[in-house]
Amino acid sequence: MVAPGDQRVGADRGSVRSPARWPLHPQPAALESMSSWLQGLARLYGMRLDELLGPSLGALAGAGNTLDYDPPQQLFPILAERTDVEIGRLRSMTMLGWAPWLFEVYPQPAHLAERVFANYVRRDSVLLTPACGAGPSVLKRPWHGPWLPAKALQRWCSRCAQDGVRGLMWELPLTIGCPEHHCRLQVRGERSGTPFDPNAGAPEPIPISEPLVTLESYTHQALTVGRVRLPARTVHAGVWFRLLRRLLDELSLSLTTSxxxxxxxxxLIWATAELPERAGISVWQPYEHLPWQIEERLLTAAAVAVRLIGDGTIRARGTLASxxxxxxxERVYDGDDPHRRPTTDPEYADAVSMTHAQFTAALSRWLDQARTQPEPAAQILRLLIAADPSPAGVIRARRALVAEGIPMQFLGL
Known part of the structure; x- marks a missing residue:
């Protein structure tokens, strides 16, 4: 049997060619990382990853831990040919493929840190007005970009691990649970103090409950379909990621400066979440620089805030709060009564005529007052421009009133 990464001898003696497609190439799971998928393929063939890739692919891929981050562009078309997976799908299995949706730019140059932070995190607001939620703006430590911790989180979904699947986004402090199974991601060593081995029997899943389920369902939509159906309207995934990151930033700000x-x-948010204010932060740091335990509290508080905004318990004043x-x-006019008496009815016609005459007389008196007093003139002007407050509408209304003999100085001209 010829290994998938090996070369094969062609019809002409001595000619050598690579297989166009690997015989077995199961599709990647939702949100699976590149390294997890390729390692699963290698296990399927009973090979090591470097043996599966062979010399040519192995040289492109380099060390296995680079596959999930910034692999060479030449790797994607080769893998697409050998596995029948679209290049776009392959790119989404790496961090590189999530710029500019999840990241502004990846990898982020050090000199862009302040600019990206201001644009991604601080450009909009959710809970607070932009002025109240400004917060510290100087990054005192290297900041690699939104959602990118200094050290990748070592987390596993106990259900996904049973199939040997490792999610790409599990390394980021983006969710508390697995968006696919709504169970808590297990942090390496958090239970027994020893590394969690997904092949040694996964621990019992710990379900997550509301309001985290709702918050993380939005993130799951963003990661899987590229758009999020929020209470007001559907938005692009990039809007949701920035909204959530801004909300986490606002929750980390000092209450004494607000x-x-x-x-x-x-x-009110922290009391409802039953967590210490600011998640226990004493000195502000970017979300990505905080320990996971603090990030988890902030995500929990963000879920509570989303619920309180949605049910009207709190009044959020930010640009994205709506x-x-x-x-x-909004009530819609039901329309005229089809059984109303026609205007040909003499009694009805007299009533309409009388009402119209009274209205005309009242309007005539109002115009007379406006010709000699500024306040009635201003009232009529405001009434006319209410339907069309555009500059052109204001000009038309003022010209019409001047034609009725109202002085220009009464109309702000």
């Missing part, structure tokens, strides 16, 4: 109403809002509130129902 306006009273903003501080009260933040206190996305988290269902639009208020």
């Amino acid at each position: 306006a009273r109403s903003s501080a009260d809002t933040l206190r 996305l988290l509130r269902a639009p208020v129902h």
Whole structure:
């Protein structure tokens, strides 16, 4: 049997060619990382990863831990040919493929850190007005970009691990649970102090509950279909990632530097979440620099905040807050009564005529007052421009009133 990574002898003696497609090439699981998928393929053939890839692919891939981050571009078309997986799908199995949706740029040059932080995290707001939620803006330590911790998280989904699947996003502090199974991701060594081995029998899954389920369902939509159906409307995945990251930033800000109403809002969120204010942070740091235990508290508080905004318990004042509130129902005019007496009815016609005459007389008196008094003139002007407040509409309304003999100085001209 010829190994998938080996070369094969062609019809002409001495000619050598690579297989166009590996015989067995199961499709990757949802949100699976590149290294996890390729290692699964290698196990399928009973080979090591470097043996599966062979000299040519192995040289491109380099060390196995680079596959999930920034692999060479030449690797994608070769893998696409050998596995029948589209190049776009392969790219999404690496961090490189998530720029500019999840990341502004990947990998992020050090000199762009301040600019990316201001644009990605601080450009909009959710809970607080932009002025109240400014917060510290100087990054005192190297910041590699949004969602990228200094050290990758070692986490596993106990259900995915049974199939040998490792999710790409499990290394990022983006979710508390596995978005696919709604169970808590197990942190390496958090239970027994020893590394968690997915092949040694996965621990019992720990389900996550509301409001985390709702928050992480939004993130799952962003990761799988590229858009998120929020209470107000459907938005692009990039909008959701930036909204969530800004919300986490606002929750980490000091309450003493916020306006009273903003501080009260933040206190209510932390009290409802039954967590210490600011998740126990004493000195502000970017979310990505915090320990996972603190990040987990902030994500929990963010889920509570999304729920409180949605049900109207708190009044969020940020530029993106309206996305988290269902639009208020507006009554639509039912239309005229089809059984109303026609205007040909003499009694009805007299009533309409009398009402119209009274209205005309009242309007005539109002115009007379406006010709000699500025306040009635201003009232009529405001009434006319209410339907069309555009500059052209204001000009038309003023010209019409001047034609009725109202002085220009009464109309702000």
